[in-house]
Amino acid sequence: MKIAIASGKGGTGKTFVTNNLYYTLLKQGKKVHIVDCDSEEPNVGEFISGHITQTQEVFQNIPVIDATQCIYCGKCYEYCSYNAIVYLPMGPFIQAIGELCHDCGACSLMCETGAITEIPRRLGTITHIDVTGQGTMTELRADIGVYTPVPILKKALSQITDDTLNLLDSPPGISCPFIATADQADFLVLVTEPTPFGLNDLKLTVETLRELKKPFGVVINRAGLGDNTLYQWLQAEQIPLLLEIPFDREIARIYSEGQILVNCNEDYLKQFEQLITNINAYIPIS
Structure with missing residues (x-):
């Protein structure tokens, strides 16, 4: 099973959602593997650490x-x-x-x-990391000046095993690295924000995924920041709303300290458990 967490634009909280979903699944006793597919600017490792088991060079x-x-x-x-x-x-x-x-x-x-x-x-490196007894991580890192990171991405995704639930932290945008990630995903969680920019880029992403015939749902981060235009569009397009994360100063504080929200706040842990339940309604998470 491969679930990609994506966004049309950068800065919507894609990695934030990925990391918290990862730890929520671990707390439920699932065997989870996370792949940081943004090889040009990987940052999952800023929040999730472990010991390196293997580093591969990609040529x-x-x-x-x-x-x-x-x-x-x-x-x-x-x-x-x-x-x-x-x-x-x-x-x-x-x-x-x-x-x-x-x-x-x-x-x-x-x-x-x-x-x-x-x-x-x-072209770059693929680093495999053991996080816990149940969790592992793969970090992709493209060398400076590499024109396209897609070969690195494809090689890493080809090494994913079938006995693990895989979370793919997708590159932002809808260019080739995103397409290469989405093509391998069984379901996509699109993270957006209730702003004009967030809605505009979400529309582009949804149009792309419909061409690829991929199932998806939306997580609204910083809910309460903008207006209801995004909600009205989701309803008109019949796109499932999987979770709302409020525009909360406490979340910003925890995140800025490099901590994982679901490890610090029981209420938000329940919300991410609900996210898993909502995803399960569209595709079974084994």
Whole structure:
């Protein structure tokens, strides 16, 4: 089972919800694994710690074109779907751009003269962490300057086992890293806030998930901050409201101290238990 916690914009409280849901599930005796899929700015580890059991380096093959063997036929350029090859037949000039390459191998396959070789380039790391007897965590971290973290994300998600309930702390927005995360999820919890920006980005996320045919529900964080426009839209679109988290100074204090809300406040623990019950109504949590 894979439940992704996502948001259309940053700062809505996505990681806050993920961490508290994680500890609530642990308190219920479930075996839970959390994956910080935001490899460009991972922050789950700021609140959840343990001992590192394994660190993996992730590499991608980058093509290098040998101009002395190239006949400038342009086939590698034609078959590159990512515009990662610069080809000027009048030069002639040809060169692969490693930052745009997606390691599909099409250019090497189409080269008839063997002018293309591949060299490994490090993209980042995947760190596996044991949190408790029942809980584990995976942190993804992309190297500075990496054009897309999707290969790191796909490798980490491919290592998820079937005997664990997995929480995927999704990257913000609806770009490629989000799509790669949502594609693997059985259910998505969308965290938003009752503001014009929150509603606008939620609409974009909902439109995307409907194209992907993924089930989802909404958590409203900082409830009471804005007006009723968000609630009216959810009702009109028949989108389930899974939980409301109030705009509460006490929550902000606990969170700013790096603590987990459900470990500090029994009332909020009950609310997150209700969130699990509400999710269970749409997809069974085993």
